[in-house]
Amino acid sequence: MRPDSDLFEVFFQSCPLGCAIADLDGKLRAVNPAACRIWDRSSKELVGRHVNDFTIEEDHDVSPRMFTALRNGKLKVAEFEKHYRRPKGQLVRIKATASLIHDLDGNPSGFIGILQDITELKKREEERTLLTMAIEQAAEAVVITDDRGIINYVNPAFEAVTGYTREEVIGRNPRILHSGKHGVEFYRNMWDVLTAGNIWRGVIVNKRKDGSLFEEEAVISPVRDPYGQVTHYVAVKHDISNVRQLEDQLVRAQKLDAIGKLAGGVAHDFNNMLTAILNHAQFVRDGLPGGSEAVEDIDAILNAARSSSDLTRQLLTLSRDQEVRLNIVNINDVIQGMHHMLDRMTGERIQLRLALSLDACMVKADTAQVQQIVTNLMLNARDAMPEGGEIAIETARLRLDSLDEMAFVEPPDPLLKDMIMIGIRDTGAGMDAATASKIFEPFFTTKEQSKGTGLGLPTVMAIVKRHGGNMAVHSMPGKGTLIRVFFPEVSEEDEVKEGDAASDLDSVRGHETILVVEDDTAARRVISRFLTDLGYKVIEAEGGAAAIQKVLYHKDEIDLLFTDVIMPDFDGKTLADQVKGMLPDIRIIFSTGYPASYLDEAGIKPESGIMIIQKPFDRAEVGQVIRSALDA
Secondary structure, X not given: OOHHHHHHHHHXXXXXXXXXXXXXXXXXXXXXXXXXXXXXXXXXXXXXXXXXXXEOHHHXXXXXXXXXXXXXXXXXXXXXXXXXXXXXXXXXXXXXXEEEEEOOOOOEEEEEEEEEEOHHHHHHHHHHHHHHHHHHHOOOEXXXXXXXXXXXXXXXXXXXXXXXXXXXXXXXXXHHHEOOOOOHHHHHHHHHHHHOOOOEEEEEEEEOOOOXXXXXXXXXXXXXXXXXXXXXXXXXXXXXXXXXXXXXXXXXXXXXXXXXXXXXXXXXXXXXXXXXXXXXXXXXXXXXXXXXXXXXXXXXXXXXXXXXXXXXXXXXXXXXXXXXOOEEEEHHHHHHHHHHHHHHHHOOOEEEEEEOOOOOOEEEEOHHHHHHHHHHHHHHHHHOOOOOEEEEEXXXXXXXHHOOOOOEOOOOOOOOOEEEXXXXXXXXXXXXXXXXXXXXXOOOOOOOXXXXXXXXXXXXXXXXXXXXXXXXXXXXXXXXXXXXXXXXXXXXXXXXXXXXXXXXXXXXXXXXXXXXXXXXXXXXXXXXXXXXXXXXXXXXXXXXXXXXXXXXXXXOOOOEEEEEOOOOOOOHHHHXXXXXXXXXXXXXXXXXXXXXXXXXXXXXXXXXXXXXXXXXXXXXXXXXXXXXXXXX
16 A cells, blocks of 8 residues: 555544545445444444434435536535434434545546534534523623623623613723722722622612612622633623612601591591581670670681691691591682792792682592692602792683693593692703603602602692592693693682582571580580580480490480590490490491591591581581481
8 A cells, every 4th residue: 555545544543534435426435443433333334224224304415416516526525413323222412524535547436425413512602602691681681791891792681770881881991881880999899809709789870871770689700711811700680670679669658647547646636626626706795795805816716726637637638538627618718728838839039920810729528638739749840940040820711622732641531621730840950851751650759769759749649539529730841831720610600509518507406315425625625515405315426335324224315425535444346346235226426536447447437317516616517417317
């Protein structure tokens, strides 16, 4: 054999890549040891076999197609991949490079192929592809930097959270996200942990491209090469801004709940005192001769007590469920009565201007809640003008069908026509349309985190809807904001009719026997007195235990139980249940200074033979409720 033949044989047998020679039909004529290892077969098992004998069926057309292309001269070298099956059933993926062999006369005599087992390589490539896809589609932001902290990679979640595109940050330092909320020591400690080869975990406040801040939990890990050297850092970060916001909202809600319960307790005691003040003042007024100079003073006391009652009810808006008391009121009078308070609320840098309608603006509404609406809108307008400006409060009588272009928050009721409008206009920063569309969403606020709860406007909207009204917003950046509130208009005659009915004491007189149970002495005495004045026989008890004794002594006399809800020994519900057991036909009225939510918790609900009256009340109001209960 010639020396070059010897050299070829040495190369063929020692080549680390698989080498195989096949005839023109595809049958193997020679294989080297590396090819035997790839196929996991001996040369005796391979030589004389067609390559498709151990090719999986799906790849049977690959080799013949490549061989045909080589024979036809369409390819000089054919590169292809295919799968072979080893004797024990394992699949092996082969990358092959084949070319045509010619004899000494230049005629095609077969094929030679170089084979490489790429099974593990493909597996790693697939794993890398899967990993890349997972990182690209992960909900968490992923950032990879080199060992100097220069950004090499960010995923789409990073772009979504920060507002920066991949092209804008690759090659830059992550300090472009610094918010200024952390000092130099914070970042120094982070790098001390990382350069020591450890994992850093913590919460970072960062800044988006638009300047807004966000909070994220981050885990930053070193990436080592096969020799253990740190070459990169990978950070996985989770935006927790919404979680923090929800936590803060929960804390605020808990505070409001606690304040509401405190307010309810204070209001209960205050309402007992107001009941006594209102009715004793009325007793004095009733006893004065006509034309007495003291009548004016007593009327002032009565008006102050009624205003105090409204103030108490505003305090109860902090509770979860405030009872709505609808009366016919002139919106102009309500706002005029608030003028002094609103003027102090705005401060020296803001001018308050009232532009109230010359016509009476009569609505059926809860005065305290109307005051709450105006107060909330005023506070929002004030906060929109930190450098000062002007707030105008306007009222008007309007026809709803003349306001087609108005941006109502809710679709207008086509049956409502005549409306009373309250408008709060400021000269502040204004809002774009996207922001204005969200201001009635609970917890949405444009104020700083410590300055707004996002509950003011949703509360206003809830009150307005409860009154059958609507709202409209008009605002433009730099042009200020106008928020309009609309209530259905009512006639002034309705107010007169209600007033006449409330003052008609003759219709509420009676002769029945009433058991009055009230632990507050002043309230109990005034209730007993005006019931006596109305002709009723009154039996007093200062608590639940005493009331049971009275029932036992006067079992056949008592027609109605008038009891407070919260008392030191018995609660009103327990007392009522026991009395009902002894007197099945008795009528029951619960009186309370607490809001309706407390009655629900106590299991007290209006039903047949049971009524509820809120303190403070006057004798006409109590007389009407008692007659309704007894006559039912």
